Amino acid sequence: ADAGARAGGGSTGLDVQTAGVVQGLRAQISAKTAEVAQLSADLGPNHPQRQAAEAELSALRRRLAVETGTSANAVRVASGTASSKESQMRALLNQQRGKMLSLAGDRAELDVLQRDVDSARAAYDTVTQRLGTMRLQSEAPSTNVVQLDVAQPPMFPSSPNVPMRLALGLVLGGMLAAGTALALELWRPRVRTSSGAATAMGVPVLGSVSFSQSRVASLLGGRQTS
Template sequence: MNATLFFLILRARQRIVLTAFLVTVLATAAVSFILPKTYTATSSVVLNFKGIDPLTGLTMPGQLLPGYMATQVDIISSRNVALRVVDALKLAQSPAVLAEFNASTGGRGDVRDWLAELLLKKLDIAPSRESSVIDITFKGSDPQFVAAVANAFADEYQRVAIQLKVDPLKRASAYFNDQIKTLRDNVEAAQSRLSKYQQEHGIVSVDNRLDVETNRLNDLSAQLVAAQGQRMEASSRQNMALGASGSESPDVLTNPLIQNLKANLSQSEAKLAEMAQRLSPNHPQYQSAAAETEKLRNELKAQLRLVANSVGNNATVLSQREGAIRAALEAQKTKVLELNRTRDELSVLARDVDNAQRAFDTTSQRFSQTRVEGQAEQSDIAVLNPAKPPIEPSNPKIALNIALSVVLGAMLGIGFAVLAEVFDRRVRGEVDLVDTLDIPVFGAIDWKDTPARSVNGLQALLRPRRARLT
């Protein structure tokens, strides 16, 4: 089928085309005027989240998640928000609504749930693609009612968002309050153990006392080293004084009395040797000189013994002093070790107090912060554009429906014309003769012209046509 044949068919079936077109347009117009008018009201809310909590200054990653906007849409369209809207508008208290509910459900169920379901069916939530604005749209037959419902959904959504944020904080605040009491008791118990330990051991300042005792221990160690050196020196001098070479002892050599006795003994021995050459041993002078020499020798031995005893006594004293210093050193060492143990135990108790105090301070700070957050009913949601009662209905759109009916009517008319042509095939032109009879066409007669025309006109009627051979 070519375009010429198509237009010939439409021309021949123009009644069908016009009838289908007019019926479609008129029916659409009638239905559009008959259908009840539907009004649409939209309330826009904006989510003013910046990712930072205004109270704590901390980042709130929950609001930065990709599903945050979808979560807010689910909250708006939840049954909880719808029930709040029903209560806010007092819809369940209307006698007309109660009568309609009884007629629709037979009195079964809750009228609030029934109204919430009806509201949610006519509610449309549309979040913006690249912004934080959400449009809350409600449709109905009353312009004032649809605007009130859209605004009520926006308001109740704000309240529910605040409640969802505040309720967990209130529960957390109660938990922290209980924990603070326990932690306060722990701090008091740890402080009491520390104080009791200090009183039992008489501790005022462990570090200062430990420094003093440590210095004393160091002094005793130095004294012990010095006493050991003195005792070793005294022992050596004692051994030398009591030995065969006692006369060479420093104590003997530095003793003037012994040196004087030695000089006198040498003179007496020299005098005795001289008398021995002149006198016989029985001579009174010789015996007197011998007695004096022996006396001097005995006095020298006595003085040597006294020096040796003196050195020995000195060594004994130094040894006793070394023992006393050693005993004092051991006692001081035990005392320092005891102070170290006391300091360690005191440090453990003090650390327990610090840990308990730190836990109490941290919990108190978190409790104060949580309590402030739980009492701050601030919302991140604000109404950007409240809904206004619409002036013009959103449905039915008469102009759009008629425009669509014109297109649809034209398509239906063409369709019906083609369908009628299929069931009632007619010859519309030379192409139909060639296709149907399978014979060539040599000419066509225009039956609309009159036979009274001139010869030229008659020749024009018999216009030759190019034959179509098959």
């Protein structure tokens, strides 16, 4: 942009006007102009010295015009070079931008491929593990043991056996009760008949009273009391 601005000024641009050769020629032209003015005041137009000074002034002005054009052309060339360099830089920038966009697309595709690779690796590891297990199972010695049925947990505990204990308790309780009753009967027998009374007392039975027709018999359930 700076080179374009300098080239836009043409021969009146700052770079052209501040060139060393142009400034030197301007100084010489100013001095020669002053000299020609002095000679014009003192000498006539056909005087050789005045004509020589005017010729030198014209030559300096032509040289100034040439140098100004050269400097302006140099500025234009520099501006063109800068524009060309700018175009190249823009082309390189666009190329790099396209490359970055392409890399971004490749990166996204790479991420998808990486996920596919991870999934395939996980599946491969699973298959390899199962293959190792099957290989170990195939190398293990075979036996004639066959599973017939699957054991089921029992509904009731195996110990203690409550029904058996109850039955055993009933049997033992009955036996103990019968033994106790028998022992009490042997230790202290009860009188239930006349013969039993004679045996227990060691004397004969003289008589007996029947309550079969009385009120007491109905209360005693028809039993005879001696």
